[in-house]
Amino acid sequence: MERRSIGIVMNGVTGRMGYRQHLVRSILAIREQGGLPAADGSRIWPEPVLVGRSERKLAELAAKHGLAYTTNLDAALARDDTHIYFDAQVTSEREGAIRKAIAAGKHVYTEKPLTESTESSLDLAALIRAQGLRNGVVQDKxxxxxxxxxxxxxxxxxxxxxxxxxxxxxxxxxxxxxxxxxxxxxxxxxxxxxxxxxxxxxxxxxxxxxxxxxxxxxxxxxxxxxxxxxxxxxxxxxxxxxxxxxxxxxxxxxxxxxxxxxxxxxxxxxxxxxxxxxxxxxxxxxxxxxxxxxxxxxxxxxxxxxxxxxxxxxxxxxxxxxxxxEFDNGFKVQWEHFLRHVVDATPFPWDFMAGVRGVxxxxxxxxxxxxxxxxxxxxxx
Missing domain, CATH: 3.30.360.10 (Dihydrodipicolinate Reductase; domain 2)
Structure with missing residues (x-):
């Protein structure tokens, strides 16, 4: 079966939630099950590129799981083989990184809160919508x-x-x-x-x-x-x-x-x-x-x-x-929804505007x- 690779820039996965729930129990778990079925019969295959500030922590995770990594967010976003940007950083760093991802033409999936204010969150929602990019906010519960x-x-x-x-x-x-x-x-x-x-x-x-x-x-x-x-x-x-x-x-x-x-x-x-x-x-x-x-x-x-x-x-x-x-991991279930949203344009109601209302x-x-x-x-x- 044809494998369809989707590059994901994952920023902030050296933290507990980013690593355990998003990387290991979601993205790597999807790979362990052979990918995710797409509408055309191919398998969606997530290819994470780990990003963060600590070279040591990133190198350890990358070596453990056989993944690519970099401390340079701009370089990761500039790659032609990355399609989605995911953010699990501290809240204060999130908005600037998402703006870079939008400017690079990447679809964005992010932890909440979207930003630190309603005004800036609305601005991000309007910006990504104007660019025609898929977007979503984690609503795991x-x-x-x-x-x-x-x-x-x-x-x-x-x-x-x-x-x-x-x-x-x-x-x-x-x-x-x-x-x-x-x-x-x-x-x-x-x-x-x-x-x-x-x-x-x-x-x-x-x-x-x-x-x-x-x-x-x-x-x-x-x-x-x-x-x-x-x-x-x-x-x-x-x-x-x-x-x-x-x-x-x-x-x-x-x-x-x-x-x-x-x-x-x-x-x-x-x-x-x-x-x-x-x-x-x-x-x-x-x-x-x-x-x-x-x-x-x-x-x-x-x-x-x-x-x-x-x-x-x-x-x-x-x-x-x-x-x-049978109930699968909640983070993984929403990741699967978002990947299908990006690849097959299936509905995804948990978008930036849903995140704005939470902020x-x-x-x-x-x-x-x-x-x-x-x-x-x-x-x-």
Whole structure:
């Protein structure tokens, strides 16, 4: 079968997410399965060219996987055999690199947030559209097994009228002194594009918009609960970005969503993120992989009585939603969609404008927190 090579400039794959999820579990996994079937019967074969600032790290990865690499982004974009630019850098470096890729005529697929502001994100979306280039933003949580099961319930009418969504996300990120931090230090410096609102509100936007309804307003409170941390070199630094955010989002149709995001909480949940959806006909709790439901007919009738111990096994009264299919890695699934979008022009709704709306929600969430008020979300054009 004919192999159709698609060169991908992958910038930022020396980081944990860029390496593990995008390179190893997506692009290299597609190669391990023999490529991706294209509409003409050929196999789409991704050919990554690794780009980054550390010669040592790139050389190690390239040698381990037998790939090409360079520290010169301009040289990688100038190659005739590269067709797609992918960005998983720190947020503050993303916009400039994407502009270079557009100028070089490359299709662009990028991690979120697209840029650091709504205005610059809109400008990028207009620029790449004017150039006629394919574009997409990573929205990986839509492809998680738990949320795909939740989408199945929504499409099947399980909930009746959806009333509310309650989300809990987070875990304790160590300060970096007596135990190494699980996240890079730039996440806690505002000047480098850090902050949990900038990181997580774009996720919540696409989850809410694409599963439930468009977001119409945001009310947010943010905090920097841990003011001092220790970086990768062992140096103490001041955390200038928010590490926790508490948001209320009003959606079309009267749905109210409340989502807590925190890197300063200890987990007492089944999964690191969980969403409870309540509707007139039933409720569900969905995480990364699992989803449990309770229908209207099987809902118990608790009575509040603080004088007696609780005897009802509430968790046992929920039913597990079956898989009913094999779930592949969510990052890989969206990569396959984007590769087909580039090669076969198949639809890809997760474009730059979807990314712009996520940036807008984060930006207005910060406005809400700063000014202590509810902020309506205007339409973007």
């Amino acid at each position: 839509l492809f998680l097994p738990g949320l795909r099961k939740l989408k199945r319930l929504i499409d099947g009418g399980f909930f009746g009228r959806i009333l509310s969504v309650r989300g809990e996300f987070g875990y304790w990120v160590f300060e970096g002194d007596w135990q190494p931090a699980q996240r890079p230090s730039w996440n806690y410096r505002a000047a480098d594009g850090g902050g949990i609102v900038v990181d997580m509100f774009p996720h919540w936007h696409y989850v809410l918009e694409q599963l439930f309804a468009p977001v119409r307003s945001v009310t947010a409170h943010i905090a920097t609960h841990v003011p001092t941390r220790v970086d990768e070199a062992g140096a103490e630094y001041k955390a200038t970005a928010d590490d926790a955010a508490y948001g209320i989002f009003e959606l079309d149709g009267g749905i109210v969503a409340q989502i807590n995001s925190s890197w300063t909480t200890r987990v007492f949940r089944d999964e690191l993120v969980e969403f409870q959806v309540d509707g007139t006909h039933g409720s569900a709790v969905a995480g990364l992989r699992n989803c449990r439901i309770q229908s209207r007919a099987t809902t118990p009738k608790p009575v509040w009585n603080p004088d007696l111990p609780v005897t009802e096994p509430f968790r046992d009264q929920w039913q597990t939603v079956p898989d009913n299919e 807008q929600l984060a930006e207005l969430g910060l406005v809400s927190a700063r000014e202590g008020r509810r902020v309506e979300i205007p339409e973007l054009s």
